[in-house]
Amino acid sequence: MRCPFCAHEDTQVKDSRPTEDNTSIRRRRQCSSCGARFTTFERVQLREVTIVKSGDKGEERREAFDRSKLERSVALACRKRDVSQERIDQLVSGIQRQVETAGEAEVPSARIGEMVMEGLKQIDSVAYIRFASVYRDFSEARDFEEFASSVQEAAKD
Template structure:
């Protein structure tokens, strides 16, 4: 590590501490040349996969875009900010754990739809109508019917479970 004061290459680590969360390493260093001290931080840098759009172009993953899409679908819906943050975190964890360097935008859209379905059925329908380019009312009806069937299956499973 170069000294930020004299740019000398020879610095020594005096003290090392791990942050409370355990994801950042703080190091106190001393320059062997000018004897000044400074602090450096080490943190894990995970690379999100590149998003491959339908037209074949590639773009960097942007958490802000994901949040904006979710917030647009959830506009005026009773969903907490913590729930949205949790959904974003689950999506990002799935992207990272895939180990892929590139992911199709269609796959990302499916992850978003799965999370919206868990958060709010109306927001799911809103997002699906744009994402799947619904052409007429019958496609809305099919999406609503799909949710109704899933709700009935879920209720039947809960009713069948012993308490």
């Protein structure tokens, strides 16, 4: 693996262990050129999945499923909330597993967005509303008010 510090291609694995949720392997590596240490994660990928995104004018774009992109968007919604990185990883791993085991080569981005919303709804209501505000493209304060009141009503039930 290439060193992220000096781009040298010869690095050695110094330590390997499973992550807490046993969905990936954490590897500590050291560059043989500059001596820098860094961590990599190895995950099982069951199949190649393409995400289909709908554009403004009805056109569709396709891109490969990117776990790190999904993880960033969930982490952004959970920023400054009492949600552990482990819980975020569990949510993202669960969504990734669902997407890869669904048996479909192409998955609409809307379906993944709904999976994220459902997961965040169970974890943290503020993160859920934050994600929804971007996902559902809230344009004014009234949109937040209406959505937040529907979340409060659902919580009472």
